[in-house]
Amino acid sequence: MWKFCTYPFDGGETCSDFVDIIIGDWIKVASSFMTLALFTFLGALGISAMLAFVSDSSSPTILGLGMAFIAITGLFQLIGISVFLVRCDEYFRDREPELWKNVTVMDWSGPIAIVALVLTFLSMPFFVIGKKE
Numbered sequence: 569m570w571k572f573c574t575y576p577f578d579g580g581e582t583c584s585d586f587v588d589i590i591i592g593d594w595i596k597v598a599s600s601f602m603t604l605a606l607f608t609f610l611g612a613l614g615i616s617a618m619l620a621f622v623s624d625s626s627s628p629t630i631l632g633l634g635m636a637f638i639a640i641t642g643l644f645q646l647i648g649i650s651v652f653l654v655r656c657d658e659y660f661r662d663r664e665p666e667l668w669k670n671v672t673v674m675d676w677s678g679p680i681a682i683v684a685l686v687l688t689f690l691s692m693p694f695f696v697i698g699k700k701e
Contacts, residue, residue, distance in 0.1 A: 594655040601648035602681075605641050609688075612637035619695070634695045642688040649681050 573583040615634040618625050 594651055594659075598648045598652035598655070601644045601651070605644035605648060608637050608641040608644060612641055616695075631695050635692050638688060638692045638695070642685060642692075645681070645685045645688060649678075649685060652681075653678060 571583045573581055575581055612634055615630060615637060619630065619634065
């Protein structure tokens with residue numbers, strides 16, 4: 569599950585689960601949409617494998633289904649990332665404003681999720697381009 573970590577001034581690291589914090593439903597929304605994105609991505613991956621390895625599978629219906637799975641994956645990612653990035657900063661800013669005033673909450677996970685989102689949408693045309701014979 570998603571965690572947050574604090575680094576006290578005297579050293580060390582303390583990590584806690586977001587679910588253990590009473591923060592509202594925004595973390596559940598973000599986590600749910602990212603989980604749905606994973607499942608739809610697996611569907612798109614299965615269709616991609618079928619298109620790559622089965623010679624008679626390049627019908628327009630299957631290509632459209634693959635593009636739909638990728639588009640739905642991207643939509644779920646967009647919702648999950650947007651909710652998390654907007655509400656996470658707000659949560660830490662409101663929780664202890666003097667402590668989090670000049671601190672960036674997202675370390676490396678935010679940019680990686682955004683790159684995954686961009687790559688998801690960039691992969692859509694490859695369903696059509698890759699199967700032209």
